[in-house]
Amino acid sequence: MPDYLDAVMAMLGKDQNRHAEPSAWDRLHAELGVQLPSDYRVLVDAYAPIELNGHLSLFHPATERWNLGQWIRDTVRAWSEVSWDDLDADEDPRLLFGLKKLSFGVEDGEGDWSQHRMSFTEWLYRYLVGENMAGPHSSAFYPGPVQLRRLPMTAAERPEPWHGPDRGM
Secondary structure, X not given: OOOHHHHHHHHHOOOOOOOOOHHHHHHHHHHHOOOOOHXXXXXXXXXXXXXXOOOEEEOEOOOOOOEHHHHHHHHHHHHHOOOHHHOOOOOOHHHHOOOOOOOXXXXXXXXXXEOOOOOHHHHHHHHHOOOOOXXXXXXXXXXXXXXXXXXXXXXOOOOEEEEOOOOOO
């Protein structure tokens, strides 16, 4: 089995660690009541806030803008407003996957749900090599280096694009 963390970091290039701050993770974990996966934290510390291939954004808990904690709170609030009891059985992810409650999932924007029993870095690796990781027909493969875009930290800044090393793809 490949080391997916190393494989993803090789695709993304040199880590930046611009906002790495262990106390920010401690605060977020205390607020959430759960620890986010260590491979996810390593990648977020190394690169976030960033956008990958124009589709996937990673936010960081130590930044005011693009703040991971705020994004989680906003997302939880939005999903808590869904009337789950009004969904048909084939739309309710709890019934589809035999779950008592939702802890993580991917919704593809069309009402379809996917569940992946793997680490975040394996999911990201497979996403970056063009597999259907957000549901059927969701692949978005980009040949060549991964396109990265550092997200601006102030209103005056502009996104800063660059790319990872050649992947031979």
